[in-house]
Amino acid sequence: MDSARRVWWLKFGVVEGMLVGLLLSAKLWMNGRPYPLTPVWDGLKPLAYPFDAVVFAGWVLVLGAVLLNTRPAKWIAVFLAMAAVLVCFDQSRLQPWFYQYSILLAALGVCLRKGDAAARNACLNTGRLVVASIYFWSGLQKANPGFREDVFPWLMEPVLRLLPTALHAGILQAAPAVPLLEAGIGVGLLFRRTRSAAVVFALAMHALILLAIGPLGHNRNSVVWSWNLAMGFFLLLLFWRQSDFTQRDLLWPKGQALQKAVFVLVTLLPSLSFFGLWDNYLSWALYAGNKTDASLYVSGAVKERMPQRVRKYAEEDEDGHYEISLFDWSFGEMNVPPYPEARIYRSVAKSLCRYAARADDVTLVVESKSTWFRKGVEQTYGCASLGAANHTQ
Numbered sequence: 001m002d003s004a005r006r007v008w009w010l011k012f013g014v015v016e017g018m019l020v021g022l023l024l025s026a027k028l029w030m031n032g033r034p035y036p037l038t039p040v041w042d043g044l045k046p047l048a049y050p051f052d053a054v055v056f057a058g059w060v061l062v063l064g065a066v067l068l069n070t071r072p073a074k075w076i077a078v079f080l081a082m083a084a085v086l087v088c089f090d091q092s093r094l095q096p097w098f099y100q101y102s103i104l105l106a107a108l109g110v111c112l113r114k115g116d117a118a119a120r121n122a123c124l125n126t127g128r129l130v131v132a133s134i135y136f137w138s139g140l141q142k143a144n145p146g147f148r149e150d151v152f153p154w155l156m157e158p159v160l161r162l163l164p165t166a167l168h169a170g171i172l173q174a175a176p177a178v179p180l181l182e183a184g185i186g187v188g189l190l191f192r193r194t195r196s197a198a199v200v201f202a203l204a205m206h207a208l209i210l211l212a213i214g215p216l217g218h219n220r221n222s223v224v225w226s227w228n229l230a231m232g233f234f235l236l237l238l239f240w241r242q243s244d245f246t247q248r249d250l251l252w253p254k255g256q257a258l259q260k261a262v263f264v265l266v267t268l269l270p271s272l273s274f275f276g277l278w279d280n281y282l283s284w285a286l287y288a289g290n291k292t293d294a295s296l297y298v299s300g301a302v303k304e305r306m307p308q309r310v311r312k313y314a315e316e317d318e319d320g321h322y323e324i325s326l327f328d329w330s331f332g333e334m335n336v337p338p339y340p341e342a343r344i345y346r347s348v349a350k351s352l353c354r355y356a357a358r359a360d361d362v363t364l365v366v367e368s369k370s371t372w373f374r375k376g377v378e379q380t381y382g383c384a385s386l387g388a389a390n391h392t393q
Contacts, residue, residue: 010104014108017230019060021226038348066079072109083098094279139182141273158211203235280341296363360383
């Protein structure tokens, strides 16, 4: 397959993956949902219904134009500009799959605008860099007790049900090897001698993930099902039996400004997450077991004032307060997990203070992720410390 055909298939895979992800998480891109928006600036006022739905529909149509147009650079620019605006209105929209597809679309826009063989090869190499970096950092992010003790056993539950009991303990004891294996896939994709083996291991890993979280397993996070399929497609398209590129072509090619910028974004900046200086989702921390987490509690009075669509996520604890599962609320409203950063949790908690009569009617407990130099710390917020001004004392 020549480079022009390969670039066409890359565009097809990215657009289809993005389209499926957007449709499966449609409410994430709407503004009238009970799960609050977290804009990059508090002064940003979202569009009201039905204008938000009109914008979303138009955005999807632009993506369709990208797919159908043979010279789609302008349509890609329009789509990415709209994407940037929508993310500014709600940071929760910056999901890992959306981040990856957007970067790949930007690379496609550049190469399809130029249209020559060198640009096409640069586009394919940018895609390879993104895919290899995801495996590398996603693996290293799993090197923590939370993955070994909680996430990996949970992921393996559907798999273990299919295997003899005698094998269960041995499989679970393999958890410490998973980070090295996944990071090794990312490195192996860079070298000709190990490329085919890395592709095979990666495809097997995606099959296991789909079994674990798909309809035959935990039946959760359907957006990620399509992402796993897309990653398998990218592996075969960009790496399988491909020997016409080197590590230098991917990591720091001469004269390729966009690819160098992508290298900074997807290969260098994720390292800052281990120091608490870069978001988990932008660092490919996927089912990693180490993230900033939060618990949200409200009084009975606040629960009664909340909309029914929110109230159903509140469960009474032994102290008579109600805990709202942020995980279930986010999935229930938008079909994506909550963006795992403290600023998002604070924004969500602050939105409930409008129903509070006292500052302590809403309590948010945030436990930050552990970094290389600091264990996760716990911090508690009430309406006053969240900066909510519309509760009555």
